[in-house]
Amino acid sequence: MPSILAYDLGASSGRALLGRLNDRIIEVEEIHRFGNDPVAVGDRLQWDILRLFHDLKQGLLKAKHAGEEPVSLGIDSWAVDFGLIGRNGELLGNPYHYRDRRTDGVMERTMARLTPERIFGRSGIQFLPFNTIYQLAALKEADSPLLEQAKHLLMIPDLLRYFLTGEMRSEFSNATTTQLYNPLLGDWDAELIAAIGVSPALFGPVVRPGTRVGEIRDSLREELGVGAVPVYAVAEHDTGSAVAAVPALERDFAYLSCGTWSLMGTEVDRPVMGELARELNFTNEGGVNGTFRLLKNIMGLWILQESRRTWEKAGLTLGFPELVRLAEQAPAFGAFIDPDDPAFLHPGDMPARIARYCADTGQKAPGTPGGIVRCILESLALKYRYVLELTERLSNKRFGGLHMVGGGIQNALLCQWSANAIGKPVWAGPIEGSALGNLAVQWIAQGEFADIWEARKVIRDSFPVTVYEPRDGAAWDDAYGRFRALAGLA
Numbered sequence: 393m394p395s396i397l398a399y400d401l402g403a404s405s406g407r408a409l410l411g412r413l414n415d416r417i418i419e420v421e422e423i424h425r426f427g428n429d430p431v432a433v434g435d436r437l438q439w440d441i442l443r444l445f446h447d448l449k450q451g452l453l454k455a456k457h458a459g460e461e462p463v464s465l466g467i468d469s470w471a472v473d474f475g476l477i478g479r480n481g482e483l484l485g486n487p488y489h490y491r492d493r494r495t496d497g498v499m500e501r502t503m504a505r506l507t508p509e510r511i512f513g514r515s516g517i518q519f520l521p522f523n524t525i526y527q528l529a530a531l532k533e534a535d536s537p538l539l540e541q542a543k544h545l546l547m548i549p550d551l552l553r554y555f556l557t558g559e560m561r562s563e564f565s566n567a568t569t570t571q572l573y574n575p576l577l578g579d580w581d582a583e584l585i586a587a588i589g590v591s592p593a594l595f596g597p598v599v600r601p602g603t604r605v606g607e608i609r610d611s612l613r614e615e616l617g618v619g620a621v622p623v624y625a626v627a628e629h630d631t632g633s634a635v636a637a638v639p640a641l642e643r644d645f646a647y648l649s650c651g652t653w654s655l656m657g658t659e660v661d662r663p664v665m666g667e668l669a670r671e672l673n674f675t676n677e678g679g680v681n682g683t684f685r686l687l688k689n690i691m692g693l694w695i696l697q698e699s700r701r702t703w704e705k706a707g708l709t710l711g712f713p714e715l716v717r718l719a720e721q722a723p724a725f726g727a728f729i730d731p732d733d734p735a736f737l738h739p740g741d742m743p744a745r746i747a748r749y750c751a752d753t754g755q756k757a758p759g760t761p762g763g764i765v766r767c768i769l770e771s772l773a774l775k776y777r778y779v780l781e782l783t784e785r786l787s788n789k790r791f792g793g794l795h796m797v798g799g800g801i802q803n804a805l806l807c808q809w810s811a812n813a814i815g816k817p818v819w820a821g822p823i824e825g826s827a828l829g830n831l832a833v834q835w836i837a838q839g840e841f842a843d844i845w846e847a848r849k850v851i852r853d854s855f856p857v858t859v860y861e862p863r864d865g866a867a868w869d870d871a872y873g874r875f876r877a878l879a880g881l882a
């Protein structure tokens with residue numbers, strides 16, 4: 393049975409999965425899992441991109457040693473970040489991490505100069521301080537020599553795919569996350585790019601998910617002793633792949649991709665770029681099958697990950713299952729935060745920031761890890777309700793429930809509280825959403841599936857979906873009212 397290979401790179405870890413189709417059932421095998429540790433140098437925070445490429449090679453070697461020669465491979469990763477390539481075809485430096493603070497204030501200055509109406513009207517993308525447009529504007533403001541030497545800009549998966557094949561292409565779903573791609577033109581927006589003082593020539597041809605873009609280059613084949621494995625551009629923005637894998641049977645469905653970030657929204661045939669979408673700060677990221685992902689970023693489990701890191705530094709090592717158990721035992725609805733308050737974006741002491749947020753909002757701050765984790769998870773669940781209501785309003789759809797996918801669904805408490813908060817069932821699964829969407833797009837390109845809907849059905853038949861029915865409606869409705877008032881959410 394032939395296998396295909398998916399590389400799924402998240403902000404904290406990556407994995408290589410082999411996928412096989414056994415009588416219309418998908419079987420996956422994780423052959424390599426690896427850390428993704430950003431490196432701080434002075435005030436700068438950067439990705440260790442060569443280490444990530446080394447791990448892609450390890451994935452191919454482990455497949456070979458397992459007697460597997462995948463018939464294709466694809467790469468997906470987090471969005472917005474990029475590498476710059478010089479005139480000699482070489483990388484000019486390690487890509488910066490989107491949480492690097494060099495973009496502080498840049499979005500505000502750029503919006504003041506170009507107006508939010510113009511930027512959103514041409515890109516349809518939500519305003520987030522780390523969007524590629526502001527990372528480039530920050531380089532421009534800093535008069536960075538990188539911009540003088542750069543000849544090509546490649547997003548993270550584009551860059552790793554270039555390392556594998558020697559071919560430079562920009563993939564659609566990730567290109568849209570730059571806020572420099574115009575979905576109405578169906579191409580990069582040269583006017584916006586020039587308006588931030590960058591050359592449009594940096595931006596290369598855009599290919600759609602499912603495009604074959606070359607094969608493993610000769611030198612790498614020799615180095616690893618592997619064949620010319622074909623390489624596909626999948627929906628390379630991991631959230632794009634996760635949405636592709638949502639096992640929905642209904643055409644109008646709501647999803648929540650749950651990991652370091654929480655991405656909530658729906659799938660639309662055309663970008664929703666009106667004034668309401670801009671005011672509510674929704675985004676229209678590229679999807680599969682010519683669709684768009686109308687969604688909103690929610691800070692997600694990052695706040696919990698950073699809290700755990702802070703406690704660990706203080707000598708208190710608690711695993712996620714233990715933290716969730718302590719949260720369950722803590723008093724309910726003690727305090728709330730708006731997870732999307734800017735105070736929670738950058739790395740640092742989240743428990744202290746939560747205490748400050750509570751003090752600033754006249755709340756008694758939770759004093760134990762259990763109380764803090766409960767505050768984070770309850771607040772996330774309530775923010776999910778808020779964003780789901782906005783999604784229904786903006787898309788003019790009504791959703792019978794919420795599909796949750798991604799590593800975060802292993803947190804059963806969060807799934808249950810999300811159902812309680814939204815007052816609708818949560819259908820949780822699959823865990824490996826992005827990797828499965830990556831595989832699905834390769835199989836569609838190879839004719840194994842007629843389209844994304846057949847792929848979603850086979851994913852549904854192959855991986856369990858856990859159903860969480862809503863409970864304690866009255867208590868969560870009351871909490872929702874308090875949460876919105878505290879967070880100042882209209």
Ligand SMILES: C[C@H](O)[C@H](O)[C@@H](O)C(=O)CO
Nearest residue numbers: 470471472490630631653
């Ligand atoms: C910045 C984040 O990477 C991005 O908004 C999010 O969609 C993502 O890619 C999560 O992995």
